[in-house]
Amino acid sequence: MKTRSLILAALAVFALAPAASAQTVTVMGSTALGPLVKQAAEDYMKSHPGVQIAVSGGGSMTGLNQVVSGGCTIGISDVFATPQQEKTGIRNYNLVIEPFTLIAHPGVGVTSLNAQQAEDVFTGKVNNWKEVGGKDQKIVRVNRPTSSGTRAVQQQTVLHGKEFSNNQLVQDSSGAVANTVATTQGAVSFIELDFLNRANGRFVGIAYNGASCTKQDVSSGKYPLFSFGHAYTNPAKTNPQVLKVAEDFLAYMLGQHFQDTTVLKAGYMPVAYVKSLKAKL
Amino acid sequence: MPDASDTLLDAPPCASDPTRESPVVESLPKEPAFRHSRLQRLADRWSHLLFLTCGLLVVALIGGILYFLAARGAGAFLPLAGNTDKVLTLKEVFLSADWDPNSGKFGILPFIAGSLSVTGLALLLAAPTGILTGVFIAKLAPGWMKTLMRQVMDLLVGIPSVVYGIFGLMVVLPWVSGKWLSDSPAAGFAVSAAILAVMIVPTIVSLSTDAFESLPLALEEGSQALGSTRWQAIWHVLIPAARPRLLTATVLGLGRAIGEAMAIQMVIGNNPQWIALMRGATDQTPVLRFLFTPAATLTTELVQELPNTAAGSTWNNLLFAMGLLLYLMTMGIILATRRLGRQRNA
Numbered sequence: 001m002k003t004r005s006l007i008l009a010a011l012a013v014f015a016l017a018p019a020a021s022a023q024t025v026t027v028m029g030s031t032a033l034g035p036l037v038k039q040a041a042e043d044y045m046k047s048h049p050g051v052q053i054a055v056s057g058g059g060s061m062t063g064l065n066q067v068v069s070g071g072c073t074i075g076i077s078d079v080f081a082t083p084q085q086e087k088t089g090i091r092n093y094n095l096v097i098e099p100f101t102l103i104a105h106p107g108v109g110v111t112s113l114n115a116q117q118a119e120d121v122f123t124g125k126v127n128n129w130k131e132v133g134g135k136d137q138k139i140v141r142v143n144r145p146t147s148s149g150t151r152a153v154q155q156q157t158v159l160h161g162k163e164f165s166n167n168q169l170v171q172d173s174s175g176a177v178a179n180t181v182a183t184t185q186g187a188v189s190f191i192e193l194d195f196l197n198r199a200n201g202r203f204v205g206i207a208y209n210g211a212s213c214t215k216q217d218v219s220s221g222k223y224p225l226f227s228f229g230h231a232y233t234n235p236a237k238t239n240p241q242v243l244k245v246a247e248d249f250l251a252y253m254l255g256q257h258f259q260d261t262t263v264l265k266a267g268y269m270p271v272a273y274v275k276s277l278k279a280k281l
Numbered sequence: 282m283p284d285a286s287d288t289l290l291d292a293p294p295c296a297s298d299p300t301r302e303s304p305v306v307e308s309l310p311k312e313p314a315f316r317h318s319r320l321q322r323l324a325d326r327w328s329h330l331l332f333l334t335c336g337l338l339v340v341a342l343i344g345g346i347l348y349f350l351a352a353r354g355a356g357a358f359l360p361l362a363g364n365t366d367k368v369l370t371l372k373e374v375f376l377s378a379d380w381d382p383n384s385g386k387f388g389i390l391p392f393i394a395g396s397l398s399v400t401g402l403a404l405l406l407a408a409p410t411g412i413l414t415g416v417f418i419a420k421l422a423p424g425w426m427k428t429l430m431r432q433v434m435d436l437l438v439g440i441p442s443v444v445y446g447i448f449g450l451m452v453v454l455p456w457v458s459g460k461w462l463s464d465s466p467a468a469g470f471a472v473s474a475a476i477l478a479v480m481i482v483p484t485i486v487s488l489s490t491d492a493f494e495s496l497p498l499a500l501e502e503g504s505q506a507l508g509s510t511r512w513q514a515i516w517h518v519l520i521p522a523a524r525p526r527l528l529t530a531t532v533l534g535l536g537r538a539i540g541e542a543m544a545i546q547m548v549i550g551n552n553p554q555w556i557a558l559m560r561g562a563t564d565q566t567p568v569l570r571f572l573f574t575p576a577a578t579l580t581t582e583l584v585q586e587l588p589n590t591a592a593g594s595t596w597n598n599l600l601f602a603m604g605l606l607l608y609l610m611t612m613g614i615i616l617a618t619r620r621l622g623r624q625r626n627a
Binding site for chain 1: 365366381382383450451454455458459464465466468546547550551552553554557558561562575577584585586588589590591592593594596
């Protein structure tokens with residue numbers, strides 16, 4: 001009760017503040033999405049003098065925690081908010097598509113897996129590369145930690161919701177995963193597509209279901225290994241004027257111009273690619 | 282005479298000060314032997330206050346961290362304000378080896394066992410090596426080598442742990458895996474403990490060198506005069522005489538080892554289900570399996586999961602409780618060894 005009245009008081013003060021003062025939108029969260037949003041903010045501020053957009057990192061869950069508590073205007077995240085967080089009335093915007101890919105140590109002798117094989121590799125049903133057409137070598141699964149967004153995407157798309165095998169190595173960051181896969185015989189993992197583009201042959205990509213991460217395969221639903229980059233706002237705890245600016249900024253990011261230029265350049269894909277798939281997601 | 286008494290009260294107690302040796306009545310001369318200026322006395326008092334503040338600040342900080350961890354950690358077991366999730370019983374947390382937060386299983390035994398195992402193994406490697414190196418530097422090494430070794434040890438203490446971690450990940454793991462494990466991954470207790478040992482050896486060496494150098498020369502000379510060899514003098518006289526300080530050196534190493542997170546999490550494999558995995562596997566002898574099963578510790582789990590869990594959730598609260606546990610374990614070890622050291626001294 002006390003906090004609520006305090007917040008109301010704070011809101012009242014903000015609402016009474018003169019409209020002429022610069023409006024500051026604070027963005028916090030995902031370090032993966034950060035650079036893209038920062039770029040968007042710079043472009044947006046150029047065309048909207050008087051608007052200040054401050055972007056900082058902290059991680060997806062930090063962004064969500066902060067937007068729920070009113071600590072920032074926009075929380076950016078690689079994962080959906082938890083059901084408890086959804087209950088607070090925060091609003092989700094799917095900003096971009098973040099494509100992922102399967103990768104492996106170059107020596108495994110496999111370049112493609114179908115959906116069932118990929119699932120079996122990670123659930124532990126298959127433990128040797130020769131069972132999926134590769135060399136006679138033990139499969140070493142390299143995963144992200146249980147709470148990681150990437151891992152959640154992987155569980156949903158590759159494992160179809162099934163449990164990961166408990167015979168696994170876990171690495172904290174995508175960079176550490178890439179290093180481990182590159183230096184461990186028989187290693188396999190799941191990582192942002194961008195890392196594969198910069199691998200220089202230290203590890204190789206594995207095609208999923210015969211499809212690769214292209215516009216055609218993604219928009220037809222043939223290549224399901226992607227997630228959304230999210231932005232969340234909290235209308236209940238944001239000054240309406242600031243909220244309006246924030247919504248306009250998000251509309252700018254979702255506009256065709258930004259999606260077709262900056263988003264593609266940054267290694268993401270426009271959300272429009274999967275508009276038709278929305279019912280499925 | 283407020284001036285004189287002020288000066289006496291504020292002056293640091295000093296054994297060689299003649300005024301303190303003689304009886305009090307006589308020690309109040311009409312004119313003090315020396316007289317501090319007003320400014321000096323003021324500075325004295327202010328510095329006293331400054332030191333007091335710093336001391337209190339440290340205590341408050343430690344207390345504050347303890348309170349913060351306890352307040353957040355208690356949320357895992359008690360229905361506190363800010364909780365958004367279910368509450369656990371102590372039994373299902375501390376007596377279960379099943380960790381799978383997504384399906385509501387929160388047994389933290391694997392992490393406790395992991396922390397104790399990796400720290401124990403590291404100490405097993407580091408303590409004898411460190412202490413014997415200390416003996417060498419203090420008693421056997423020629424002068425130039427002594428200086429060199431001391432400097433190298435000081436340098437080693439300053440290397441950030443993430444550097445050891447990267448070295449372990451990129452060099453040691455592939456090497457061990459290719460050399461001895463026929464290319465199966467080497468992540469696990471063995472490599473982690475080895476890297477941890479390298480990290481804490483410099484601490485142990487520095488402190489045990491000091492310990493041996495502070496021993497009275499008469500001990501060594503006496504034992505040699507009684508006909509003991511150098512080895513006998515070291516083993517039967519010097520090491521027992523230095524034991525309390527060697528113990529302290531080891532415990533400080535232990536403190537660093539148990540709290541280390543960055544280096545370990547890069548090489549240990551971070552598998553919370555390592556106990557189940559070890560039970561299930563049959564392809565190696567138990568000892569080898571133990572040494573090379575990807576495992577997890579309290580610190581590695583904290584580093585990996587804390588930034589990604591929602592505040593107020595059971596999972597997040599429990600991670601804070603694990604932080605508290607780590608804090609209490611470290612404190613317990615240090616206090617216990619203090620007591621041990623004091624008993625040996627007496």
